[in-house]
Amino acid sequence: MVKAKAISKYAMHNSGKYPTLFPNTWTFEAWNGLEWLVLDSQSNVTKEDWVKNSEQSFTFDNNNYYNKYRIIIIKANGASGTVRAGICELQMMEKISNPSEPNTQFITLDSNTLELLEGSQDKLTATVTPDTAKVIWTSSDESIATVDQDGNVMALHEGEAIITAKIENTDIAANSTVIVKKPINDSLNSILSITLVNGITKEYDVTNKVLNDYLKWFDSAQGTSTFKFSKTISPYKKVTEYIVHDKIASFEVREY
Structure with a gap:
């Protein structure tokens, strides 16, 4: 598993060619297990800016740890139609924490998918760092499956629901898809x-x-x-x- 990191700075290097392809507008985002969160956004970074400095770096506030990051380029300088960007390198820099404080927070579940019959139950186990972190459990559809605060999942009705385990007071979460099926009654x-x-x-x-x-x-x-x-x-x-x-x-x- 990829270790979660708290990225607070990134840098993009241009290729030195095709200035109309240098990014003009973009967002830098992180995946929290449910959705992509915008951590930084830039606009109107002109081709003149890129020619003057082939490395564009940006620092922002982020104390949370995520496993996935991405850049969404919305507009390039002068390019039309499909956005293509002339970037030859992307660097991401991790936030340096106080050595006396835990510098990693992440959460995983022991199963990404559960298949249950109506009326049955199973348990999801969350592994968190630090292990003292409190986990909050929720279900995307409690008419299909419910979950208690110990990770016990109860299947109620045929369908699919997403069970989310989230570290309290953070956006760090892990998901498991619960697929509920009707029981096969061979006695009918x-x-x-x-x-x-x-x-x-x-x-x-x-x-x-x-x-x-x-x-x-x-x-x-x-x-x-x-x-x-x-x-x-x-x-x-x-x-x-x-x-x-x-x-x-x-x-x-x-x-x-």
Whole structure:
């Protein structure tokens, strides 16, 4: 994992060619786990400024630690259409902290994605530096999944929600996507009605598991391959019927 840093200065060096491509307007941004934050913005840095000084450096206030930084160039000097920038080097300088104070803050989660069934739960574990930092837990959609302040996630309804663990009083956060699915109930029943080529119709009261097994068999089998159905017919304890694949004319499924 990339170690988080508190960047408070950056410098751009031009290529020495194509002054119309030198950046004129831009923002310097950091990713806090949820969105890009603008830490610094510059405008109207002319090509004359770049010719006079091939390195343009900028200092700003930032005490927070982030894993990702970027520059968004909005406008170049004289360029039109798609913005292309003639930069040959970008440097970022880390803020120097007081040695007596912790100089790193970051947070990670033990899982980026959780898949849960409705009504089930799981736990996310956050690792923070310093380990005394307080973590605040939130859910983007509490109708789908909730989270308590110990990281315990409860799946409520089918859908997706973002669980965020954030270091208190900072913008430093980590996310996990929770995907909630409906449980598969193999005990639900359907009526499977099979019409044979001789015109006889067979009906079976089957569970979803048996129905799915039959559908898989029907798609892959051929010829004299058979599928076994079990049912109770008085006065017998159990009756087993075998349906031959090439004797099936059609079938339908009626769920209830």
